[in-house]
Amino acid sequence: MEETTAIYNERVSAGVPWYHVVKKGQSIRIVDLKGCQAVDTLFYNANNHEERYSASDTIREQGSIFITTGTKLLSSDDNVMLEVTHDTCGNHDTLGGHCSAESNTVRFGHDKKYMHSCRDNYLYAVGELEMSPRDLTNNINFFMNVPVEEDGHLAIVDGISHEGDFVQMKAHMDTLVLISNCPQLNNPCNGFNPTPIQILIWDN
């Protein structure tokens, strides 16, 4: 699809929250403008926020922990929310969740508590949206690379996305998309250098 025909086209700065409703039939594209960014993303039924993206249902039903072209993103109520139609990266994380001030203390030391985090972005956004903090759950990390070995070993390792890589999804229901453009500075989830992303939406 051409950028010029998009009905929405915004640059989202490093480290900030972003949310928008994508209507049924519309497509949303997330572009990793500089490469190796982590885009922490949650999805909600725009008309009933109690229905939300379910990581475990999504990976179990497709039999794979990674999200890529063809993945159907399933909801907690067992419905298809969106389907991934294009992916130039090929490896998006479903297991690592989002960073928080509190988990940073455990992972990296108590002196890291002051640092900005995805959970702060999410809490701010759900506050503004008058949703509940209980609506926050396991998210997708687009462009983040978390391989799992046979013994279960799991680590956030260097990203594999490059400048301009993108993932595109078609909405099967009116979907509230909630993003934290990850501000983490303590691990390679975003190359230790949070960068902006671009979001485009098209009518079909």
Add this chain to the structure above:
Amino acid sequence: MIEEKIVLSEVITGGGKWSKLIKRGQTIRLSALDDKASLSALFYNADNTAERYNSADTVKIQWNAFLGKGKVLFSELGHVLFSITEDTTGGLIDTLAGMSNPRIIEQNFGSGSYEQMRNRYFKSDRENFLVELGKYGMGKRDIVQCLNLFRKVDVAEGSKLLLSEKRPKSGDFIELRAEMNILLVLSNTPHVMEKGAYNPSDVEVTIFERSANEDITFSEEAKRGFENNARYFA
């Protein structure tokens, strides 16, 4: 010598649901009575149920999707909710596959309605959790990715999810020590990736109070989690 006192001993019937406050310092032992044991668990800080078990933080912080003795279960606020103080199953714990719902139960086991089966009808995790959470004024928003006990899901070739054929032996048990006051909700139903005959077995629950903590070596990350707990209760 660590002395222990049993404060509660119960059996959760196959297909059943169960919930209980587990006080800080108490240990809950979940025992398989045969090889068909399978529990799904949700758990919360009982003093603030907005604070829940977080599977993503638990696996990320400890660098492993598989759990066993000496690992801990983190909340989303950097606290340790439970420590795994004993596990005779050799790691039959699943953090990945989530819970069953009525559609999955019918797909994997066929039809088993109340009208046909009376009280042996085919219950799902989701039904059990919604019923039990409702008793605490909680609901759908409180359902997060659950922890599954007595079955394991392997990750093959770096990405494929497969239900391991390993099963517990009769008498195998997993012990969880409550590091905060915990609301624990259990669903005693087949693992979400199980197929064949719907035939969940009874599981025994025993809650202990012990005179001292077991000698377990925890990771640096877990220790910082305990420090966060100490601050919370200071």
